[in-house]
Amino acid sequence: MRFGVIRFPGSCDERDAQLAASRVGDAEILWHQDRELGGVDAIIVPGGFSYGDHLRVGAIARFSPIMTAVDTFARSGGPVLGICNGFQVLCEAGLLPGALLPNVSLRFLCRQVELDVVSAASAWTRACLPGERLSVPVKHTTGRYYAPEPVLEEMAEHGQIVLRYAPGQNPNGSVGDIAGVSNAGGNVLGLMPHPEHAVDPLTGSTDGLKLFASAAAQTPVAA
């Protein structure tokens, strides 16, 4: 299993994501100006501040040359994970429903939180059990998930609400405590928490590893 982690100008967590993914497979860094994905089996759009969050979070990175290839890859069923800023980019790119708004506190918040796995059907949560609780950190200023009510209903129906903050732990005011959502196919997952910072007992929990392991356990799709 080969993971490709995209690096935009302003990405911060791409090495962390590469390190995390390399615990379950091979992982390499992809450059935002590339137009091809180099034959990788899964894509990670990492956290950070692509293009300095200028204009609007994720709004510029979404137009990077590599995102055209990511769009094709995702629409053909390839597993794509967007973490934090990556989630914001995938929403901007139209690969995931909804949008991320500023935290209710209007402040950056870095904190360990607990997540409930709502759906274990997505490509990135298959190694989890439904209802399983994961300890993973969040760190963001713009992480309040929002989608209109009808969209949320549709998402619930299709099992697209994949992760929720455990009761009482919603750190940002996300609607319905939503922490992570997938596309209808379940191959594209975006989440605000950082699973790549939860893969080593030395630095915290190891619950985040399950997301990478979920993708690694799958048969690679032809991209």
Added chain:
Amino acid sequence: MTRHRELGLTDSEYDGILAALGRVPNQVELAVFSLMWSEHCGYKHSKKALRTLPTEGPRVVMGPGENAGAVDVGGGLACAFKVESHNHPSAVEPFQGAATGVGGILRDVFAVGARPVAILDSLRFGEPRDSARSRYLLERAVAGIGHYGNSIGVATVGGEIYFEEAYEHNCLVNAMCLGLIETDRLIRSAAAGVGNVVVLFGARTGRDGIGGASVLASAELGEVDAAKRPTVQIGDPFEEKKLLECSLELLERDLLVALQDLGAAGLTSSAAEMASKGEVGIDLDVRRVPLREADMEPFEIMISESQERMLCVVEPEQVADVLAVCQRWETRATAIGEVTDTRRLRILDAGELVGDLPVTALVDDCPLYDLGPAPPAVGLYPAPRAVLLEGADAQEILLTLIGSANLASRRWAFEQYDCLVGSATVRRPEAADAAVLVLPATPDGVGGGSRRALAASIDGNGRRVACDPYRGTVEAVLECSANLACVGAEPLGLTNCLNFGNPEKPHIAWQFTRAVAGLGDACRALGVPVVGGNVSLYNEGGGGPIYPTPVVGMVGELPDAARAGRLGFAREGDAVALIAAASWAPSLVASELSKLRGEPLTGELPQADLGELHMTHAAVRQAVRSGALRSAHDVAEGGLAIALAECCIGGGLGANVDLGPLATRVADPLALLFGEGPGAFVVSGPADALRAFGGAALALGTVGGDHLALTGPPGEGSVAIGELARVHAHGLANLLRW
């Protein structure tokens, strides 16, 4: 003939410039001299004292004088680190002042080739309860630090905040950065190779920060500072992120001869320093510098402190490759000059010579002044306002202290910082006495499978230094060493930021010289070399001088990250013990309790037995490293009772503690509970393991229950951990809502 005075130069300094040049300087030349001979760049009031500090040690690979110092951390790696102030800009505009303080210290670290891995910060403000302005400064400075550090992707892993009336008119914002680099790849800033090209890369140059070093950093702040706001730089962490990655790639590809960041005094200082260190000359053409505003004067271009810029020296045949790397990172790069053999800094404007300055006069001939120290005849600082009533019992004092501005949890602040990026943070803020970062795994597996780690701590208690500049500064060094001991780390080196008032005043000169003497003595006794630092003088506002505040940043190493100590009690039934030096003699002088009682800064601080404490710290370090302890926490602000409370809160566990065995050591029950002074640690672990330390570890009780229950000479008392934790957690936020 008063122009030089407006630029902060004295008449005799101006005469020195006339002599050095042999003629009257033009506007450009005078501007350059005024910056190079400012306190900020020339250290003219501090250098003589700083020369007394010990700077050598077996692990030092780069000492003071470069952009950052560096120590060998094994496995072929060096840790480069430095602390620097951004006080005056932060007092004028706290968000940008603090943000660019972080930006500046990051550049110092990657200017030596190291990848920044951690930031710590040390902040001082006026009393939040009394001052809306201090609450504003705190809110905005913390936001500025977070904005820059988070956006650039460097973990902010630790720091400290104190609130004292003496900082009301002059807050302090000190930032420390640690970076890692393969030791043999450290790069220096000395320009070399006549004919080599000088390339400026990064952001464009604008009118922000004109005269920051001389106007802001080297004079007292007045009542109205809005007019100085244009001297504060505006930071752009995205620009710096690209600059960082670009710089490291240029170094990785061996494309650079020398590298230097542009900080205080901009191009002027960077070019002069590079030429001075390389014993060469540099020609710069200001018209080639990419500008934000087209009509900038040559002197403005030379002294602009626009952020996110670096200067490098490149061999002519490598220039194309350098520009290509910069373009890939979308970073502007322009050849603006060349290295010459003239030993002069020559400034051209579209080819026309507009300034011609001897480098040695700029850098080496900056006048150095002897200080005229004299102890103050009367106390300099008014007594604080009492917030604790006479006759409060121990339980009331404990709860008031743990929720007070200086002792309450810093969670409100540190949750605004990314402490995780880099995947190396083994101990997050408030999990241990020092931050711990695991080092990259070595391919050869040195250490038999265990992962080595770095530890870092930053400390400096201004109130205690104000009480006794010598002993207070010794305590700051000891506090850092004690913090490292609690995670099992051995100190490798130290950086310092000396924040003081106006050194031209005898009592400030006295504070400064006594503090530097204390710093030097403590470093020699503990065997910790000073590898770099920064001086911030003239910290005086309308209300008089700040507390003298030497901030010490210490870096250490530990052999096994998995055994890094924690501060919180970990397991029911564990024994609680005190490891205390024989010289431990806590007293209420200059303590947090004395402050809450509104007492003036009088009396003597306990004298530290440095030789003995060196051994005590080593004993604690060894105990943590052996894995025998489950927690270790040094007794510091607020004394033993606060230390015990913090251990309980940290672990979410209570403890039953009998202070009876300590009655013979400390006669005054309140001093036993809340007295301060170096030399004691609260540790916990299996009773058998603690007994192995014999008399060195004095058994005090047991971890367990949901109360901190104390018996002994002060009487009996018990506080629910839930209540302690609540008061501790909300103390700061409550003060900010005041």
